[in-house]
Amino acid sequence: MKPAPFEYHRPTTVAEAADLLADRDHAELLAGNQSLGIVMANRLATPDHLIDLNAVEDLDYVEERADGDAVAVGAMTTHRTIERSGLLAERLPMLPEAAEQIAGPSVRNRGTLGGSVGEADPAGNYPAALLALDATLELVSADGEREVPVSDYFIAYMFTDLGEDEIIAAARVPTEPFPPDRTGMAFLELKPAAQTWPTVSAASAIRVDDPDATKPVVEEARLALANAADVPLRVEECETAIEGEPLSEETLAAVAEAATAAADPADEMHADREFKCEVAGEYARRSLAASYDRATNGETDTDQL
Ligand SMILES: Cc1cc2nc3c(=O)[nH]c(=O)nc-3n(C[C@H](O)[C@H](O)[C@H](O)COP(=O)(O)OP(=O)(O)OC[C@H]3O[C@@H](n4cnc5c(N)ncnc54)[C@H](O)[C@@H]3O)c2cc1C
Known part of the structure; x- marks a missing residue:
């Protein structure tokens, strides 16, 4: 199928794009066209005006x-x-x-x-x-x-x-909460196949007190999940489970439990709800372990955690 007819606009400034969007009824912005093109080709979106941002x-x-x-x-x-x-x-x-x-x-x-x-x-x-x-x-x-x-x-x-x-x-x-010399970040995802959308992803960051200490203490942690609910999901219970002490097997187990409990995903063809909840827990755990590893310059053996 081809997209329904539309009028094409190519502004060169943000102000011009904003004016076009305000003045035209039923207008849609176009960026990389990696999602909108498919939606329009299937006529799930039929804008009268397409405002292309690529020249801005x-x-x-x-x-x-x-x-x-x-x-x-x-x-x-x-x-x-x-x-x-x-x-x-x-x-x-x-x-x-x-x-x-x-x-x-x-x-x-x-x-x-x-x-x-x-x-x-x-x-x-x-x-x-x-x-x-x-x-x-x-x-x-x-x-x-x-x-x-x-x-x-x-x-x-x-x-x-x-x-x-x-x-x-x-x-x-x-960037202020995360000085590079005491911070580790990770974005881990499970994919059903190469180049597809993830089953579940886990984004995390950790700042430690002293990366060279024998047991660096987690001062601040962040954890958010993708595809684990109707919206991206920040899981503060995972963060508080590890803050204020060195990362350990026990606190990572609490992370996995908290993420599994917080997840509220929909069933998908290749992954049902129960499986996605389990993946949410496991990837929250792995992601925070990787962030800690990176924050402590790999000195801590998180493979043991
Ligand atoms: C095979 C495939 C696999 C993919 N896998 C992943 C994946 O694993 N993870 C992932 O994150 N993404 C994935 N994507 C999506 C990819 O990241 C797209 O690039 C993205 O979702 C849409 O970006 P775009 O620039 O192409 O936007 P477009 O398709 O041009 O627009 C998408 C929507 O955003 C709106 N929009 C665009 N720019 C603006 C703006 N500045 N302000 C307001 N609204 C705006 C448009 O109006 C439209 O509604 C995948 C896409 C494909 C085709």
Whole structure:
């Protein structure tokens, strides 16, 4: 099937795109076209106007914000750019690790962070990663700018706080809680096959007190799951289970139990609800163990945990 007819617009600035979105009824934004194209070809979306953001260069960047306490990723930044960003590898390595596991090279070359957050699939890699990292979304419309914490953005299955006339401009991630010399991050996922969406993913970060100590204490932990519920799921019980002491077999067992209990996934063809709950527990455990390992420069033998 071919998409229904539509009028094509190619703005070159964010303001122009926002005006087009405000002035045209039944308009849709186009980013990497890795999801929207399929939906339109099947006529599950039939917009009258398509506003292509690919010529808006101001939305394609990874940069440290002036005060140095945050890194911002523009909405039109591709998975490939995120995967290869030196700044992200140093400050927020969870994001490149999440990007490199999305589909295959052709999807990663075109797909964008803004498209992924706009699509809001609960299995998406960035939604869970940005939730774990306490990110804020910067939104723009013809009426001005607005900020929404990612924790308030995902409301229900593929339903978000994004207004009809709003464009996601960037995701801003605070870096201050996670100094690179005492931090480990991980994005682990179980896939039923190469280049497919994950069964469940686990995004995690850990900051320890002293990476060179014999038993480094977990000062702060973060854990969010993808495809474990109708929305990306932050599991604070997993975080509190390991904070304030060195990671141990006991605290990791509590993590697995808490993640399995918090998961509320739908059945899928290749993975029923019970299996996904089990995977949520196991991957939460593995992800936090990997983050601890990385925070302590691999000095701690987490294989024993
Ligand atoms: C085979 C395959 C496997 C995949 N596997 C994974 C996976 O494992 N993990 C994963 O995370 N993703 C996966 N994806 C999805 C991929 O990440 C897409 O790139 C992404 O979901 C959509 O990004 P896009 O830039 O292509 O957006 P588009 O398809 O162009 O747009 C998607 C939606 O977002 C809206 N949108 C786009 N930009 C904005 C913006 N700036 N502001 C507001 N709304 C906007 C559009 O209007 C549209 O509704 C997979 C895709 C394919 C085809």
